[in-house]
Amino acid sequence: MIDNTYYNEADHGPHEIFKLGDFPLNSGDTLRGTKLAYKTHGVLNDKKDNVILFPHMYSGTSKSMEMFIGPDRPLDPEKYFIILPGQFGNGFSSSPSNTPPPFNMGAFPDIQIGDDVRAQHRLLTEKFGITELRLVLGWSMGAEQTYEWAVAYPDMVKRAAPIAGTAKTTPHDFIFVRLLEDVIKSDPAWNGGFYTEPDAVHVGIRRHAQVWSVMGVCQEFYKRETWREVGFSSLDDFNRGFWENWFLPMDPNNLMCMSRKWRYGDVSLHTGGDLKAALGRITAKTFVMPFGNDMFFPTQDCAEEQAMIPNSELRVVDSLWAHFAMFCLSDKDRQAIDDNLQELLDTTVK
Amino acid sequence: MIDNTYYNEADHGPHEIFKLGDFPLNSGDTLRGTKLAYKTHGVLNDKKDNVILFPHMYSGTSKSMEMFIGPDRPLDPEKYFIILPGQFGNGFSSSPSNTPPPFNMGAFPDIQIGDDVRAQHRLLTEKFGITELRLVLGWSMGAEQTYEWAVAYPDMVKRAAPIAGTAKTTPHDFIFVRLLEDVIKSDPAWNGGFYTEPDAVHVGIRRHAQVWSVMGVCQEFYKRETWREVGFSSLDDFNRGFWENWFLPMDPNNLMCMSRKWRYGDVSLHTGGDLKAALGRITAKTFVMPFGNDMFFPTQDCAEEQAMIPNSELRVVDSLWAHFAMFCLSDKDRQAIDDNLQELLDTTVK
Numbered sequence: 161m162i163d164n165t166y167y168n169e170a171d172h173g174p175h176e177i178f179k180l181g182d183f184p185l186n187s188g189d190t191l192r193g194t195k196l197a198y199k200t201h202g203v204l205n206d207k208k209d210n211v212i213l214f215p216h217m218y219s220g221t222s223k224s225m226e227m228f229i230g231p232d233r234p235l236d237p238e239k240y241f242i243i244l245p246g247q248f249g250n251g252f253s254s255s256p257s258n259t260p261p262p263f264n265m266g267a268f269p270d271i272q273i274g275d276d277v278r279a280q281h282r283l284l285t286e287k288f289g290i291t292e293l294r295l296v297l298g299w300s301m302g303a304e305q306t307y308e309w310a311v312a313y314p315d316m317v318k319r320a321a322p323i324a325g326t327a328k329t330t331p332h333d334f335i336f337v338r339l340l341e342d343v344i345k346s347d348p349a350w351n352g353g354f355y356t357e358p359d360a361v362h363v364g365i366r367r368h369a370q371v372w373s374v375m376g377v378c379q380e381f382y383k384r385e386t387w388r389e390v391g392f393s394s395l396d397d398f399n400r401g402f403w404e405n406w407f408l409p410m411d412p413n414n415l416m417c418m419s420r421k422w423r424y425g426d427v428s429l430h431t432g433g434d435l436k437a438a439l440g441r442i443t444a445k446t447f448v449m450p451f452g453n454d455m456f457f458p459t460q461d462c463a464e465e466q467a468m469i470p471n472s473e474l475r476v477v478d479s480l481w482a483h484f485a486m487f488c489l490s491d492k493d494r495q496a497i498d499d500n501l502q503e504l505l506d507t508t509v510k
Numbered sequence: 511m512i513d514n515t516y517y518n519e520a521d522h523g524p525h526e527i528f529k530l531g532d533f534p535l536n537s538g539d540t541l542r543g544t545k546l547a548y549k550t551h552g553v554l555n556d557k558k559d560n561v562i563l564f565p566h567m568y569s570g571t572s573k574s575m576e577m578f579i580g581p582d583r584p585l586d587p588e589k590y591f592i593i594l595p596g597q598f599g600n601g602f603s604s605s606p607s608n609t610p611p612p613f614n615m616g617a618f619p620d621i622q623i624g625d626d627v628r629a630q631h632r633l634l635t636e637k638f639g640i641t642e643l644r645l646v647l648g649w650s651m652g653a654e655q656t657y658e659w660a661v662a663y664p665d666m667v668k669r670a671a672p673i674a675g676t677a678k679t680t681p682h683d684f685i686f687v688r689l690l691e692d693v694i695k696s697d698p699a700w701n702g703g704f705y706t707e708p709d710a711v712h713v714g715i716r717r718h719a720q721v722w723s724v725m726g727v728c729q730e731f732y733k734r735e736t737w738r739e740v741g742f743s744s745l746d747d748f749n750r751g752f753w754e755n756w757f758l759p760m761d762p763n764n765l766m767c768m769s770r771k772w773r774y775g776d777v778s779l780h781t782g783g784d785l786k787a788a789l790g791r792i793t794a795k796t797f798v799m800p801f802g803n804d805m806f807f808p809t810q811d812c813a814e815e816q817a818m819i820p821n822s823e824l825r826v827v828d829s830l831w832a833h834f835a836m837f838c839l840s841d842k843d844r845q846a847i848d849d850n851l852q853e854l855l856d857t858t859v860k
Contacts (some may be wrong), residue, residue, distance in 0.1 A: 220665075288521075331732035331735075335749065367696060378682075379806075382680065382681035451859075455805070456729075
């Protein structure tokens with residue numbers, strides 16, 4: 161069990177822990193001594209009808225999404241009870257990095273998005289007695305969890321905002337994510353997931369960051385040197401200072417746990433492979449929000465899924481930051497996302 | 511000196527060799543005992559005005575482009591004298607794999623696109639006495655050579671068809687190609703370019719093929735399983751049977767020699783970095799032919815360059831095969847390319 165210092169509450173803020181014990185996984189495996197780490201903002205009202213659930217993306221923690229929460233923002237903690245669940249593998253919830261032997265590191269079981277969402281459902285129902293979610297939203301792998309929520313628990317989810325993600329991982333996305341995994345494993349220090357310390361695999365993690373640099377934003381972003389707007393001085397200053405800096409402190413097995421969930425993300429597991437039937441279950445008012453120029457969740461892929469969701473609209477947010485518009489490094493991106501979320505929250509639903 | 515059996519005339523057809531001796535490179539280095547391997551089709555007429563020059567792409571040889579030559583095709587050997595020069599690093603022209611020590615393998619000097627084109631110019635002028643090119647065309651790195659020809663020797667080039675390539679490598683393309691190189695070098699057997707045999711680096715080459723699988727075609731190609739149309743049975747059957755199969759027999763240093771030229775391709779080296787001035791030199795009637803959905807030579811990048819070329823037109827060929835439309839695995843792609851080439855050849859120029 162490696163205690164990676166990156167995953168600490170001084171940097172990521174305090175978490176609550178919901179204990180799930182031995183948690184049965186969709187695969188048939190069991191996640192032993194399961195912990196679901198989460199954060200909350202605001203107060204649950206008496207009717208328990210002011211709940212927003214906001215799971216996070218690959219490589220993130222619950223803290224990653226807190227930048228969207230504020231008294232003058234759509235996600236207003238003075239009005240809503242906002243729950244930020246940590247996905248398995250994020251270093252706070254059960255993860256390869258914090259699980260004791262023999263299920264630690266490279267021996268951590270394979271998890272599915274559906275496992276995360278079932279665990280989150282238990283947190284909401286057992287711990288808080290919540291039966292209704294005013295909004296579920298998430299970006300990237302957070303969008304995958306959002307779709308899973310809307311399909312698995314349609315009666316609970318009143319509004320959904322899957323942002324720059326898909327309900328079923330596309331084949332192109334599958335090979336992109338597999339490449340992300342393969343370049344980490346290409347580092348001899350990886351050693352089947354049993355490295356001496358996380359930083360020993362830093363060359364693999366740097367390579368993984370390089371794949372992100374090619375696919376994470378868009379061609380035009382680099383041509384216009386948009387990185388200058390956020391203080392970088394050269395292509396490589398950005399390449400290392402942004403991409404490598406983000407991923408380097410993380411635990412390689414944790415990343416691999418999350419990417420594997422991403423790679424096999426598929427709500428049609430609920431309907432024998434019928435995606436249209438799965439998405440047809442959604443009753444939530446849904447804003448499908450792709451980011452323009454996204455190279456692995458292209459607008460077209462998101463639009464095709466949106467067309468299968470009964471009460472949905474397509475809301476494209478165009479940005480040269482492409483998939484990373486969610487980082488809100490441009491005020492315009494933040495405003496466009498907020499405007500859509502506000503409109504969705506203001507929509508009357510049954 | 512490794513004699514890779516892949517580069518043999520039984521498979522790639524007979525080549526002529528033009529000897530350039532000790533060839534001074536743009537970098538200041540010297541390429542010793544320089545050989546330019548080439549093929550020709552058709553007969554040079556008395557006026558020497560029926561010449562078409564057709565350099566090839568990354569990872570290819572002169573044979574790669576021969577599928578465009580035929581009596582019922584625009585590149586008709588009964589009308590034209592068609593020269594297919596092999597770029598340095600292709601395994602037939604001077605390459606890391608066929609150069610004797612001490613300049614072999616990882617010690618082979620860095621080459622630029624401009625070096626290739628100067629060598630080709632010497633072949634055409636010294637060997638054949640050619641002063642006029644009816645058409646220069648090329649795909650991908652062949653397009654880069656086409657642009658270099660049109661900028662360096664504007665008086666010679668009457669028509670130009672740069673297909674799915676750019677005159678100056680964009681920053682996004684730069685990091686994509688650098689990633690291609692890095693994943694080869696990630697293989698411990700690479701050993702700074704001094705591997706025991708080319709196949710020892712097969713894991714790096716496979717990884718390199720995986721990057722191609724993510725960037726070489728487009729998202730929609732995979733979603734529609736377009737690979738079924740050419741006989742593959744699954745995503746991985748295609749991933750290995752197409753991408754890995756193409757690259758596996760090649761010499762890693764040869765690939766690296768070509769990719770480095772690609773990464774630094776830039777006609778504005780002629781004009782102190784002024785791309786508009788460089789492209790403004792072109793007098794050839796030029797059809798800039800990007801392929802729709804190309805992820806590393808996007809139409810927009812090609813269109814921006816086309817706008818700087820005086821006597822040019824933008825001709826987009828749309829295909830789910832994206833950058834690999836040039837393989838003509840769809841008849842529609844072949845026809846669209848041929849139609850444009852025929853129209854360009856039929857255009858009257860000064």
